[in-house]
Amino acid sequence: MYFNSKGKEENTYDAIVIGSGISGGWAAKELSEKGLKTLVLERGRMVKHGDYPTAMTEPWEFKYRNGAVPAEVLRDYEKQSRTGYTVKEESLHWWVKDTEHPYTEVKRFDWMRGYHVGGRSLMWGRHSYRLSDLDFEANARDGHGVDWPIRYKDIAPWYDYVEQFAGIQGQAEGLAHLPDGKFLPPIALNCVEEHLRDNMKQHFGRTLTIGRTANLTQAHNGRGPCQYRNRCIRGCPYAGYFSSNSATLPAAEATGNMTIRPHSVVHSIIYDPETKKASGVRVLDAETGESLEFFARVIFCCASALGTTHILLNSAGEYHPDGLGNSSGQLGRNLMDHHFRCGARGVHEGFGDRFYKGRRPTGFYIARFRNLDRQSERKEYLRGFGYQGAGSRRDWTQGVAELAVGLGAEFKEKLIVPGPWQLGMTAFGECLPYEENRVTLNKDVLDKHGLPTLTIDCEFKENEKAMRRDMMNDAAEMLEAAGFKEVETYDNESYPGLGIHEMGTARMGRDPKTSVLNEWNQVWDAPNVFVTDGACMTSAGCQNPSLTYMALTARAADYAVNEMKKMNL
Secondary structure (H helix, E strand, C coil): CECCCCCHHHCEEEEEEECCCHHHHHHHHHHHHCCCCEEEECCCECCCCCCCCCCCCCHHHCCCCCCCCCHHHHHHHCCHHHHCCCCCCCCHHHCCCCCCCCCEECCCCCCCCCCECCHHHHCCCCECCCCCHHHHCHHHHHCCCCCCCCCHHHHHHHHHHHHHHHCEECCCCCECCECCCCEECCCCCCHHHHHHHHHHHHHHCCCEEECCECECCCCECCECCCCCCCCHHHCCCCCCECCHHHHHHHHHHHCCCEEEECCEEEEEEEEECCCCEEEEEEEEECCCCCEEEEEEEEEEECCCHHHHHHHHHCCCCCCCCCCCCCCCCCCCCCCECCECCEEEEEEECCCCCCCCCCCCCCCEEECCCCCCCCCCCCCCCCCCEEEEEEEEECCHHHHHHHCCCCCHHHHHHHHCCCCCEEEEEEEEECCCCCCCCEEEEEEEEECCCCCEEEEEECCCCHHHHHHHHHHHHHHHHHHHHCCCEEEEEEECCCCCCCCCCCECCCCECCCCCCCCECCCCEECCEEEEEECCHHHCCCCCCCCCHHHHHHHHHHHHHHHHHHHHCCCC
8 A cells, every 4th residue: 555644653563674676575475464564665666567658669669769868868877877778768767867876986886776666676687596505505615705504405495485476487407506496387499599408418418498587478376478578677567577566566465464655765774772673764755855764573674785785884873883783894795796798609500491489588598517516627716607598590680781782672572581590698607705895885975865875896806707718618619519600709898786686795694793694684783674685695606696585585574473473573
């Protein structure tokens, strides 16, 4: 329901959820369904499912044909536009203006943000993979970072739980290091992808599968199915992919227990020294400038890795002078993202009589195959990488170079004949948790609300750079073995943030002296505060992390409610 201003005495709830993106939507659903009166605070505007202004717009209906945005507009989106695909006419309205929400880079960091109900769950890439014990044991095994306080068996039932609600399509492959899930029927690979899959398995023993994504291949929980429009970044009016707006928030609203308040910028958490717990949050109304306070027995921080860290750092006070949860000195440290934009592409001369139908919302995925065992061990670097890619046939643009030499009916006919098959793959590599990769509060640079901003000091180091050589060369080797021609490698450089998988600034751990959170995502210094977004990650793996955020959030919410029933919170 919508929020109505109330007197202070009425501003008390059972639970407060900060943020409404992938993690916040799950927290809202789980807490509301378990009977808690839950207040969801979103710093951006209201967006209800279906409020997607460009969802049905055709390319020719955009002023600039969904192409380049004018330079005078880009001035407000200098950092948001670094991806090359975010700031376009179809999706410009989802991204923040850097001029209104600045941050300071000691080294280049591409922080992509969307402030509205649903957050980046409306724009995410939807790839959904489980972590395994290869990932949960990695820090303990090689000595980087601290040991995760959980293992795969602790989170596996919660992966099952969230997959069955969200709807994840995929193919079971039986890999221990990329566990199978509760899948909907898979989207099909095309013929050239199947060829590469079979050749890779035969020659290298490696696994190529359809990219596991939160796109529905059949009607599911009253949603979908996917219409194969591949316009997901605009918002899907068919609810053909999982988002907070189409799935978790409606489920929470259906209980009658959720109140959602947009335009509510949470800037700090109120700490009660007598109970040694948090009692509520301080909010700035983004429309009126009014200062407000809301109170609850439990608080879930789901504002994104850096958003949550900003709030915790800004909650510094007499009892936590360096920020709430920072008694270990680890708050803001160990910032991670995946490095990518590196791989290979090639052309295949076969399958000229084959084509495909529709615009799939996913491509293929090649599971990690480096540093799994002694046979795949690499001395040059730790951890590993996976690939995302796709095969297609060249389209009419292959004829552009001929415009100067051909005209008439014959030329027009050539433009509608598909060109040869082409295939490319981009690797996503793991970044180690480096303590010096960090964010700090910057009180000299303020945002449009007059609040402190963040300074980000983060870089990929020698381990990641060494990995990139294999990310290119292994891709080329697999393409060449499968008979692809014109194979070329590429490294278009990757900076932290650009993967939009920022993680790790309030890590889970086993010891309050070396971590911010315990095994249940509770802040050691205030156990009724839970952090379940990317900030909680202790290591990054090489898999897309959003499914893990969902599972950890559902797990933590279940624990929180049980502890409340026992009067422990």
